[in-house]
Amino acid sequence: MWGSAKEKTTPVVFEVRAGEVIVRRSSRGRAIIRRLSNGSVHALPFLRWAGGKQWIARLSQHLLPPNFTGKYFEPFLGAANLFLALKPTRAVLSDINQDLICTYRAIANDVEGVIATLQQYAFNKRFFLAMRKKRPRHPIRVAARFIYLNKTAWNGLYRVNPLGQFNVPYGGHRNLRICPNDRLRGASSLFHGATLLEGDFERSVSDAASGDFVYLDPPYITGHTNNGFLSYNARLFSWDDQVRLSVVAKRLAGKGVRVLVSNANHPAVSQLYDGFFHYVVERNSLIGGWEGTRGRVSESLISSFPLIGVQSEVL
Numbered sequence: 666m667w668g669s670a671k672e673k674t675t676p677v678v679f680e681v682r683a684g685e686v687i688v689r690r691s692s693r694g695r696a697i698i699r700r701l702s703n704g705s706v707h708a709l710p711f712l713r714w715a716g717g718k719q720w721i722a723r724l725s726q727h728l729l730p731p732n733f734t735g736k737y738f739e740p741f742l743g744a745a746n747l748f749l750a751l752k753p754t755r756a757v758l759s760d761i762n763q764d765l766i767c768t769y770r771a772i773a774n775d776v777e778g779v780i781a782t783l784q785q786y787a788f789n790k791r792f793f794l795a796m797r798k799k800r801p802r803h804p805i806r807v808a809a810r811f812i813y814l815n816k817t818a819w820n821g822l823y824r825v826n827p828l829g830q831f832n833v834p835y836g837g838h839r840n841l842r843i844c845p846n847d848r849l850r851g852a853s854s855l856f857h858g859a860t861l862l863e864g865d866f867e868r869s870v871s872d873a874a875s876g877d878f879v880y881l882d883p884p885y886i887t888g889h890t891n892n893g894f895l896s897y898n899a900r901l902f903s904w905d906d907q908v909r910l911s912v913v914a915k916r917l918a919g920k921g922v923r924v925l926v927s928n929a930n931h932p933a934v935s936q937l938y939d940g941f942f943h944y945v946v947e948r949n950s951l952i953g954g955w956e957g958t959r960g961r962v963s964e965s966l967i968s969s970f971p972l973i974g975v976q977s978e979v980l
C-alpha cells in the first residue's frame with residue numbers, strides 16, 4: 666500500500682465549479698471539507714482534444730506532491746492541459762500520435778514560422794478538403810496543417826484510416842477563429858524547455874525515478890457513456906492496455922515516483938489500482954463532444970499519494 670489511510674471509506678469528491686472547487690466527503694454528503702481556490706492559469710492549450718482535461722487546470726496546484734522539485738512526466742499528452750497549467754521546469758512529454766508531437770516540436774522550435782503558415786490558410790470547406798488530402802513532410806507545414814484540421818474538423822476530432830489518411834469530416838463551424846497567436850507563443854517557450862518524445866507510454870516513463878511525478882491520462886474505457894468519451898478510443902487503447910497501465914503505475918509508485926491517474930469513475934478501473942488513493946471529480950460537461958448537450962459527469966483521480974492532505978479511500 667502506498668497510501669497511509671487504513672480505513673475503507675467513500676471516496677472524497679472534488680466538485681469543479683466555475684469559480685471554485687468544493688471538496689466533499691462523498692457524492693451524497695453535503696459537508697464541505699475544503700474550498701480550493703482555482704489558481705491562475707497563464708499558458709492556455711491551443712488544441713481541442715477528445716478527453717482533454719481543461720478542468721484539471723483549476724485543480725492543478727493541488728495535484729502536485731508537496732515540495733515537488735523532480736521531473737514531470739506526461740506520456741498521454743493530448744492538448745497538454747496539466748503541463749500548461751503547471752509549467753514545470755523539467756518535463757518529459759510524449760504521446761503515441763506522431764503528428765501531435767511533431768506539432769509541439771515545431772511550436773517549440775519555430776512558432777513564428779507556424780503562425781505565418783497558418784495565416785496563409787482559408788477557413789472554408791473547399792480549403793479544408795484540400796488540406797485533408799495533403800501529407801506535408803516539413804515540420805512547420807505538418808504543425809500548421811495539424812492545428813488547422815483541429816480547428817476545422819468535426820468536433821476537433823483526430824482520426825485516420827488504416828492508410829494513415831485523416832478522415833474526419835468538415836465541422837461547418839460558424840465564426841471559426843484561427844487559434845490565438847498568443848497561446849501558440851506562450852506554449853512555445855514551455856515546450857522548448859521540455860523533452861518531447863513520440864511513442865507508447867510505457868517506454869516514455871521508463872526513466873522516471875524517485876521524487877519524479879508522472880501524470881497518466883489514458884483514453885478512457887468505453888461502454889462508460891456517461892463520460893461521453895468516444896468509441897474510437899476502444900481501438901486506440903484496449904482493456905489490456907488499461908491493465909498494463911495499472912501495472913506500470915504500481916511499478917513506478919514502488920520506485921518512489923509520485924503517480925496520478927485520471928480515468929473513468931468505474932469499479933472495473935478502480936479495482937486495478939489497489940493501494941492507491943481514490944478521488945471522484947464531479948463537474949458539468951458537454952456530453953458527446955463540443956456540440957453535445959450539457960450534463961453531469963463524474964471521473965476518477967487515482968494517486969499514489971494523498972492529494973491536498975485530504976484523507977481518502979485507499980483502494
Ligand SMILES: C[S@@+](CC[C@H](N)C(=O)[O-])C[C@H]1O[C@@H](n2cnc3c(N)ncnc32)[C@H](O)[C@@H]1O
Pocket residue numbers: 714715716717718719740741742743744745746747759760761762864865866867882883884885901902
Ligand atoms: C485522454 S487523451 C489525453 C488528454 C490530455 N491529458 C489533455 O488534457 O488534453 C489520451 C491521449 O493518449 C494518447 N495515446 C493513446 N494510446 C497511447 C499509448 N499507448 N501510449 C501513449 N499515448 C497514447 C492519445 O493519442 C491521446 O492523445
